[in-house]
Every structure is written in structure tokens, then in C-alpha cells.
Amino acid sequence: MKNVYLDHAATSPMHPRVIDRMMAVMKDEYGNPSSIHSYGRASRHVLDESRAMMARSIGALSNEIIFTSGGTESDNTALIGIARAYQHQGKHIITTEIEHHAVLHTCQFLEKSGFEVTYLPVNEEGLVSVEELRLALRDDTILVSIMFGNNEVGTIQPIQQIGELLQNHPAFFHTDAVQAYGLVKIDVNELHVDLLSVSAHKINGPKGIGFLYIRDGIKHQPHLYGGEQERKRRAGTESVPAIAGFAEAVTIAQSTIVEKNELYVSYKKVILDIFNDAGVDYIVNGSSESSLPHVLNISFPGTNVESMLVNLDLAGIAVSSGSACTAGSIDPSHVLVSMFDKDSERTKNSIRFSFGLNNSEQDVRQAAHETVKIINRLLK
Amino acid sequence: MNKAPKDTRVVVGMSGGVDSSVAALLLKKQGYDVVGIFMKNWDDTDENGVCTATDDYNDVIAVCNQIGIPYYAVNFEKQYWDKVFTYFLEEYKAGRTPNPDVMCNKEIKFKAFLEHAVSLGADYLATGHYAQVAYRDGEYKMLRGIDENKDQTYFLNQLTQSQLEKVMFPLGHIDKKEVREIAKEAGLATATKKDSTGICFIGERNFKDFLSNYLPAQPGNMETLDGKVMGKHEGLMYHTIGQRHGLGIGGSGEPWFAVGKDLKRNILYVGQGFENDVLYSDSLKAVNMSWVAEHAPAAEFSCTAKFRYRQTDSKVDVKVLENGDVEVIFAEPVRAITPGQAVVFYDGDVCLGGGTIDEVFKNNEKLTYVG
Numbered sequence: 247m248k249n250v251y252l253d254h255a256a257t258s259p260m261h262p263r264v265i266d267r268m269m270a271v272m273k274d275e276y277g278n279p280s281s282i283h284s285y286g287r288a289s290r291h292v293l294d295e296s297r298a299m300m301a302r303s304i305g306a307l308s309n310e311i312i313f314t315s316g317g318t319e320s321d322n323t324a325l326i327g328i329a330r331a332y333q334h335q336g337k338h339i340i341t342t343e344i345e346h347h348a349v350l351h352t353c354q355f356l357e358k359s360g361f362e363v364t365y366l367p368v369n370e371e372g373l374v375s376v377e378e379l380r381l382a383l384r385d386d387t388i389l390v391s392i393m394f395g396n397n398e399v400g401t402i403q404p405i406q407q408i409g410e411l412l413q414n415h416p417a418f419f420h421t422d423a424v425q426a427y428g429l430v431k432i433d434v435n436e437l438h439v440d441l442l443s444v445s446a447h448k449i450n451g452p453k454g455i456g457f458l459y460i461r462d463g464i465k466h467q468p469h470l471y472g473g474e475q476e477r478k479r480r481a482g483t484e485s486v487p488a489i490a491g492f493a494e495a496v497t498i499a500q501s502t503i504v505e506k507n508e509l510y511v512s513y514k515k516v517i518l519d520i521f522n523d524a525g526v527d528y529i530v531n532g533s534s535e536s537s538l539p540h541v542l543n544i545s546f547p548g549t550n551v552e553s554m555l556v557n558l559d560l561a562g563i564a565v566s567s568g569s570a571c572t573a574g575s576i577d578p579s580h581v582l583v584s585m586f587d588k589d590s591e592r593t594k595n596s597i598r599f600s601f602g603l604n605n606s607e608q609d610v611r612q613a614a615h616e617t618v619k620i621i622n623r624l625l626k
Numbered sequence: 627m628n629k630a631p632k633d634t635r636v637v638v639g640m641s642g643g644v645d646s647s648v649a650a651l652l653l654k655k656q657g658y659d660v661v662g663i664f665m666k667n668w669d670d671t672d673e674n675g676v677c678t679a680t681d682d683y684n685d686v687i688a689v690c691n692q693i694g695i696p697y698y699a700v701n702f703e704k705q706y707w708d709k710v711f712t713y714f715l716e717e718y719k720a721g722r723t724p725n726p727d728v729m730c731n732k733e734i735k736f737k738a739f740l741e742h743a744v745s746l747g748a749d750y751l752a753t754g755h756y757a758q759v760a761y762r763d764g765e766y767k768m769l770r771g772i773d774e775n776k777d778q779t780y781f782l783n784q785l786t787q788s789q790l791e792k793v794m795f796p797l798g799h800i801d802k803k804e805v806r807e808i809a810k811e812a813g814l815a816t817a818t819k820k821d822s823t824g825i826c827f828i829g830e831r832n833f834k835d836f837l838s839n840y841l842p843a844q845p846g847n848m849e850t851l852d853g854k855v856m857g858k859h860e861g862l863m864y865h866t867i868g869q870r871h872g873l874g875i876g877g878s879g880e881p882w883f884a885v886g887k888d889l890k891r892n893i894l895y896v897g898q899g900f901e902n903d904v905l906y907s908d909s910l911k912a913v914n915m916s917w918v919a920e921h922a923p924a925a926e927f928s929c930t931a932k933f934r935y936r937q938t939d940s941k942v943d944v945k946v947l948e949n950g951d952v953e954v955i956f957a958e959p960v961r962a963i964t965p966g967q968a969v970v971f972y973d974g975d976v977c978l979g980g981g982t983i984d985e986v987f988k989n990n991e992k993l994t995y996v997g
Contacts, residue, residue, distance in 0.1 A: 552698075552700050552742070553745045553746065555698075556661075556663075556698045557745070557746055557747070559696065559698075560661065560696065560746065560747065575664075575666040575699040575700060575701035576699075576701065577701075623747075624745055
């Protein structure tokens with residue numbers, strides 16, 4: 247039986263068109279975009295076109311897009327860059343307990359540097375309360391960072407409501423949209439988002455590239471110094487092939503949002519129908535109303551995640567849980583701990599299926615049937 | 627089980643050391659469906675905040691990729707704490723010298739880990755222990771490893787039939803030198819890695835510093851058995867009967883050794899001379915007995931025994947008491963029998979089982995000073 251990859255939220259395969267585009271740019275556009283000669287201009291053209299494509303995809307302007315090495319650098323740049331540039335106005339930051347570690351660990355770093363961070367809790371569905379955010383805001387709050395769609399359970403936060411709330415407060419609004427981008431329509435002006443992180447490899451683009459949107463006019467202190475690339479906000483020769491591939495991935499992702507949503511939601515149903523038919527005991531983690539279409543996080547009472555993941559892998563099904571942790575062993579996910587409770591069984595028996603490019607309904611069925619087989623064996 | 631090797635799944639417990647690496651390699655060469663699993667039993671970070679298990683796990687990854695087998699990790703920190711570390715501390719509190727390796731094999735490696743392996747569809751669990759399993763006369767026997775110097779049956783003495791039927795020890799029939807050679811020849815990442823020493827969760831650290839994090843050290847007097855005060859000790863738990871290390875008693879004559887403990891008075895008894903008569907005993911009582919065959923060979927029988935790891939065997943007579951405990955009478959007096967350590971019985975190369983040394987006797991009198 248063939249192997250099935252259902253871990254697209256971890257990373258995704260590159261789209262063939264992305265690879266073709268990158269190959270072409272690697273072969274032909276090798277000039278340094280900062281050079282004055284024809285080779286440099288050709289690369290610069292690729293860079294500018296790509297940047298314009300990224301900007302359009304979120305309703306932004308080209309000069310509001312900074313290319314980075316990916317989601318982690320975008321999050322770090324957003325948080326540290328704003329904190330440093332605006333620390334004279336205040337040293338308070340608000341985020342949530344369910345952010346990606348690229349945000350959480352950056353916040354911990356900032357706490358050590360004298361900033362104060364409020365970590366908002368979430369409810370059982372993984373949703374932040376806008377009211378709690380309102381109460382947490384202080385005069386010295388300079389930044390609010392709340393992720394768009396959660397990578398582990400898929401819950402989509404009320405980004406627009408948060409953006410509107412912050413219209414009446416000087417704090418900037420950053421959202422880590424790494425998992426949501428390409429599956430949810432995003433317009434930074436409608437949502438009133440000031441900074442937004444995106445990564446290419448989650449949307450069938452290459453690894454090692456991403457962007458950070460920073461609304462025009464917001465000051466920001468860089469943390470890479472060198473050449474004048476990215477309008478002095480991020481030094482270093484641009485990875486033009488990766489950026490070109492990223493742009494291609496964005497083009498494809500943006501044009502397929504509707505069909506992907508329909509398809510992945512149908513896959514969720516296929517899996518749950520198979521579990522229902524087999525009489526498997528399960529609980530879906532996350533929000534039933536507001537969720538990323540491609541992420542399905544399920545708790546299986548009586549099982550344990552370490553055994554489930556290994557069994558599924560040995561059966562050729564690649565899925566995951568929270569973050570793989572120290573020395574390969576699996577720590578309870580901080581997201582599930584925040585949603586439920588440290589001692590809840592659901593933090594120890596939940597796994598994540600995530601769909602993407604090349605997954606057929608047949609694949610999804612195979613994964614669900616293997617899961618049923620394993621659960622029946624483990625619980626017998 | 628008569629499955630072909632390729633249909634036989636063997637989970638190998640991999641520590642990141644050369645022994646388990648070679649165990650996995652040998653099984654893979656024999657055509658088994660081999661899966662490598664690293665156990666994380668202890669949560670510890672170094673001065674840079676890096677988990678100390680990470681380097682070992684990285685070695686497991688490197689070796690498994692070289693061999694071409696899948697690898698995973700499993701976390702037994704909670705079970706290890708509850709079943710092994712708690713016991714370890716309790717024994718020290720009781721003035722005894724625990725053997726966490728025996729307990730780890732009994733409760734973790736060949737219980738929790740074995741169950742985990744079975745849950746992954748494994749037919750067998752293999753480890754890099756130097757011991758052998760043989761099926762003879764309708765039951766599983768545990769035999770010493772061929773390499774006498776490395777034989778680890780002492781630590782495995784609590785294993786019984788239900789475990790041995792699912793266990794493989796691929797290194798039991800080869801010696802350590804050959805294991806190193808196999809690793810080198812295959813170019814395994816762990817071929818020249820130094821063997822780990824000491825208790826796994828303490829690692830290379832100072833034992834005293836480690837223990838003092840968990841048990842308050844209670845300094846007291848060192849006395850001879852006839853009551854002469856010879857100085858101070860920093861805590862009874864830092865001393866093992868028969869050892870001279872760390873007493874710090876100077877003066878003329880033969881070196882001084884720990885010969886016993888009085889927990890109530892917090893006294894460490896010391897005596898002069900390695901061969902000091904008070905260190906010798908002629909029988910013991912052992913508890914928590916476990917027999918490999920799941921029953922004692924007879925109510926009374928003669929065999930050989932080890933009272934600590936890497937000791938040569940002593941001839942003994944064993945008498946099984948009604949409650950399952952045993953009385954062990956030595957053919958010759960034995961030095962420094964230590965309560966809390968294991969006594970393990972052998973019939974030739976066959977390990978019969980073992981238990982925990984509880985009381986020590988000489989001339990039918992309990993040596994109250996050793997615990």
C-alpha cells in the first residue's frame with residue numbers, strides 16, 4: 247500500500263510549477279538584484295514582480311513587504327522590531343497562550359529584556375476572547391500579536407474584531423498568518439492588521455523563504471545589518487529563485503482558495519464518517535464554527551499519542567501531534583494544555599491530520615481505515 | 627512463533643551507545659523488520675538549556691539512518707520517576723544502597739517499554755544487554771552473556787517467562803571487543819563512543835551533589851564498632867559498605883573502610899583494613915525474590931550467587947522460606963554484603979533469578995550494624 251502524507255500543516259510538497267519556475271530563475275536570473283548591469287536588472291525585475299504579487303495577495307503595497315527566511319524570522323522581526331522601535335512608548339505586549347513558539351519564545355526573550363507580556367488564555371475551542379483582550383489593553387501596550395489560524399487545532403481567531411478594537415488604541419496588531427495564508431482570504435486593510443507573517447513552505451513553496459508585511463509608516467528596527475536590501479530593513483542578498491518560487495506558490499494558492507476549502511472540508515467529513523461507521527470513540531479538538539479547512543485535530547480516548555503516531559507511521563500514514571520536543575519525545579502540546587487543562591487526557595491522546603496538495607479522497611480513506619485498525623488493536 | 631524474519635517486527639531499545647547500535651545492526655542484517663526506539667526517562671538540561679538526552683538521541687538518529695531503520699522516541703519520565711527514582715530515594719532514606727538498574731529493567735525497559743513495543747505490533751523487544759535467552763525443556767532460560775566481563779544478567783535477574791518469550795539479546799553470544807569491531811566495520815556513528823558509566827540519570831555528575839538535591843544530607847559521627855568516634859560524615863547515603871572512598875580518616879596503619887550504618891543514631895561505622903573481619907558475613911536473607919522459571923528450583927538447593935555486579939560467583943545453599951523470601955548460606959565468608967543490592971543465583975551459565983539483600987548474618991546472628 248502506498249504511503250500517505252497528511253502532515254501538510256508541518257510542511258508541504260512543492261508544487262511542480264513552483265519547481266519549474268525556480269529552475270528557470272536559477273538557470274537564467276542569477277544576477278544580484280542590487281547590481282547595476284543587465285543581469286542585476288533581470289533579477290531585480292523578478293524580485294519586484296514577486297513582491298507585487300505578495301502585496302496584492304493581502305491588499306498591501308509592495309513597499310510594505312519584507313522578504314525573510316520564513317515564518318520564524320517574520321515573527322521574530324515583527325515582535326523584536328516593534329518592541330525596540332517603540333519601547334519609549336511602552337513596554338507591554340499582549341499575545342496568546344496558543345501562539346507558535348516563534349512568537350512565544352520571542353516574547354519570553356523580550357520579557358528578559360524588560361518587556362512585560364500578557365498571555366491571553368483561550369476557551370475549549372481554542373478561541374481568544376475579544377473582551378478579555380480589551381480588558382488586558384493598557385496605555386503602555388505597544389503590540390498585540392494574535393495568530394490567524396492555529397497550526398495545531400485549526401481554530402481561526404476573530405482577527406477582524408480584534409483589528410477593529412485596536413483601531414481605538416495605539417498598539418500595533420501583528421498576526422502570524424503562516425497557517426491560514428493561502429486558505430483564507432486576507433485583506434490587511436479590511437482586517438486592520440498592521441503586521442502579518444507568512445511562510446512559503448506551508449503553501450507548496452520552497453523552504454527558507456517567507457515575508458513580513460509591515461504597514462507603511464510603522465517604524466521598525468532591523469536586526470540584520472549589511473547592504474541596503476529590503477529598504478534597509480533586512481540586509482542580505484535576496485534569494486531570488488526562492489522568492490520567484492514563492493510568488494508562483496502564492497499565485498496558485500490564491501486562485502484555488504475556494505476549491506481547496508470545499509475539498510478539505512469534504513475530507514474532514516470522509517474521515518469522521520469512517521470513524522462513526524466503525525464506532526470509534528473520538529472528539530474533534532478546535533472550533534466547529536471557525537476553523538482552517540485543512541487541519542483536523544482529533545482526540546481518541548484511551549489511546550496515547552506516542553503509540554498512535556508510531557503505529558500510523560509504520561502503517562505508512564504520516565500525521566503528527568503537537569510539536570516534537572526534546573530528544574524526539576512528544577511533550578503535551580501547549581495549545582491543547584491551554585484549551586483544556588494540563589492533566590486532561592486530550593493533551594495526551596490527540597493527533598492532527600492536515601490535508602494538502604496531492605491528497606486524494608482515496609488517501610484520506612486509507613488513513614482513516616488504518617487509524618481505525620490501530621485504535622481497535624490498541625484498545626482491544 | 628514461526629514467522630519469517632521479514633515478517634517479524636523487532637523493536638530495539640536504543641540508547642545512543644555502541645551496544646544497542648550493533649544489536650540493531652545485527653537484527654537488520656538477519657532480515658528482521660527492525661524499529662529503533664529511544665527511551666527518554668529523565669528530564670535534564672545542561673548549562674546551555676539543552677536537553678542532555680538530545681546528543682544521545684542524535685546518535686540514535688545517525689545510526690538508524692545508517693542501518694536503514696525507522697526510529698522514534700518514547701517518554702517514560704513519569705513512570706521512571708514513580709517506579710525507579712522514588713524507590714531509589716526511599717532506599718537511601720532507609721540507609722540501604724539501591725540498585726536502580728535492576729529496577730529500571732524490571733519496571734521500565736521490560737515492562738512499560740515492552741508494552742509500548744507490543745502496542746507497535748512488535749513480536750520481540752531487543753536490547754544491547756550482554757545476556758542470552760534459550761528455550762529449553764519447555765521454558766525460557768536466561769543465560770549469561772558469552773563475554774564474562776560484560777555479562778549483565780545480574781541486572782536482569784527480575785525477568786520472568788512472560789518477558790523472556792518476547793525478548794532478544796543479539797549481543798549475548800559475542801564479546802564486547804567484537805561489538806566494537808562490528809560497529810567500526812559498519813562505520814556506525816557510535817563505533818568509538820565511550821561507554822556510559824554510573825547511574826544513567828546521574829551521568830557524569832558528582833553523585834554527592836546530585837543526591838543532595840533530593841535528600842537532605844544529615845552529617846553525623848563516624849565511629850568504630852566499639853564506640854570510638856573517628857570523625858564526621860556528611861551523610862550516611864554517601865557511603866556504601868566496604869568502600870574506603872571519602873572517609874578522610876588519616877593516621878597510621880591500614881586504610882579505613884565503611885563497615886556499617888546505624889540509621890537511628892545517624893552513625894557511620896568504620897573499621898580498619900580491607901580484610902577487616904567485621905566486613906565478612908556467612909549468610910543473608912533476601913526479599914522481593916523473582917525466579918526466571920517463575921518458581922524456585924526446589925525448596926532447598928545449592929548453586930552459585932553474585933552479591934554485586936562483576937563479582938565472581940560464590941557457592942551458596944539456598945533455602946526458600948514460606949513467604950517466598952530466601953535464606954542464603956555461603957560456603958565461604960563473603961566480604962561487604964550490602965543491603966539493598968541484588969543477590970542473583972546461577973546454575974552454571976543459567977541465571978535462576980534473584981532478589982534484594984535485606985539482612986546479613988554471621989554465625990546465625992544478624993549483623994545489626996549493616997542495616
